[in-house]
Amino acid sequence: MRRSTKQQSDNGTCSLSGKWQVFEEWCGSRHTITFQCSVVDLLCFLQELVDKGKAFSTIKGHLASISAYHVGFGDKLVGQHPLVCRFMKGACHKLPVSRPLVPLWDLLAVLDALSHHPSEPIEAVGMKFFAPGLTKVYLRPNQAFVPGWAQRPDVPQWSLGFFTHLHSPQQRSRGLTHCLVRALHVYGSRTAGFRKEDQLFVSYTTPHKGKPLSRQRMSH
Numbered sequence: 612m613r614r615s616t617k618q619q620s621d622n623g624t625c626s627l628s629g630k631w632q633v634f635e636e637w638c639g640s641r642h643t644i645t646f647q648c649s650v651v652d653l654l655c656f657l658q659e660l661v662d663k664g665k666a667f668s669t670i671k672g673h674l675a676s677i678s679a680y681h682v683g684f685g686d687k688l689v690g691q692h693p694l695v696c697r698f699m700k701g702a703c704h705k706l707p708v709s710r711p712l713v714p715l716w717d718l719l720a721v722l723d724a725l726s727h728h729p730s731e732p733i734e735a736v737g738m739k740f741f742a743p744g745l746t747k748v749y750l751r752p753n754q755a756f757v758p759g760w761a762q763r764p765d766v767p768q769w770s771l772g773f774f775t776h777l778h779s780p781q782q783r784s785r786g787l788t789h790c791l792v793r794a795l796h797v798y799g800s801r802t803a804g805f806r807k808e809d810q811l812f813v814s815y816t817t818p819h820k821g822k823p824l825s826r827q828r829m830s831h
Contacts, residue, residue, distance in 0.1 A: 630676035646681050650694055653677065657698060667706040674699065722789055733797050750811070 631645075634656060638645040643652050660670050678689040689695060729736060750770075795811075806813055807821040812829065814822050 628676075630673045631680055634673065634677055648681070650684060650692055653689065654694065654698055657695075657702070661702055661705065665706075667703055670702055670706070671699070725789060733794060734801075 635645050637656055637659075638648060638652070641652070657670060657674065660673060674690050674695070681689045683689055684692050690699075724730070802813055802815070802821070805815075805821040808823045810823040812824045814820055814824055814828070
């Protein structure tokens with residue numbers, strides 16, 4: 612454990628040193644003293660990184676390296692100077708962290724799995740597998756479970772349409788197995804016999820069968 616911690620520390624030091632070396636070379640080409648460079652020099656260096664298309668995390672790493680070696684500006688570290696803070700805020704907006712739009716998991720595989728046991732046939736699904744019918748359903752927030760913003764009288768309701776916008780008859784038939792409206796209608800029908808409240812999700816086990824789920828149970 613100690614060896615691992617020391618190795619991580621060494622790696623962090625090497626990373627800082629490498630970025631500091633880049634800054635040293637940049638300052639050397641401009642005959643500027645690295646550990647006493649001005650705010651203007653620092654901002655010019657950071658701007659060049661932005662212009663080169665460097666990631667925001669990389670720019671933050673360079674700034675951290677400079678802060679570790681620079682004498683600072685008055686009683687503030689390099690990264691605490693107001694102009695540097697404003698620059699980094701602007702760089703953060705200009706260079707947002709990119710996230711993949713396509714999920715890493717296979718959506719078709721998930722939908723295919725939902726078309727078979729234990730999700731289908733839906734009429735025979737165990738109650739513990741139900742979650743969020745036949746043309747449309749409306750959902751309104753339960754004020755006992757939502758934050759303060761949703762307790763206002765102008766809270767809108769959500770409308771879910773029936774899932775029928777598939778091309779071929781085979782696709783439409785298969786698409787029904789992924790329809791939330793259908794699932795909610797079946798869930799409502801199957802809980803009607805023991806439901807004691809109008810809350811959507813109710814307990815299916817004794818001794819609370821038919822009663823609204825508690826916050827803890829809903830979370831679980």
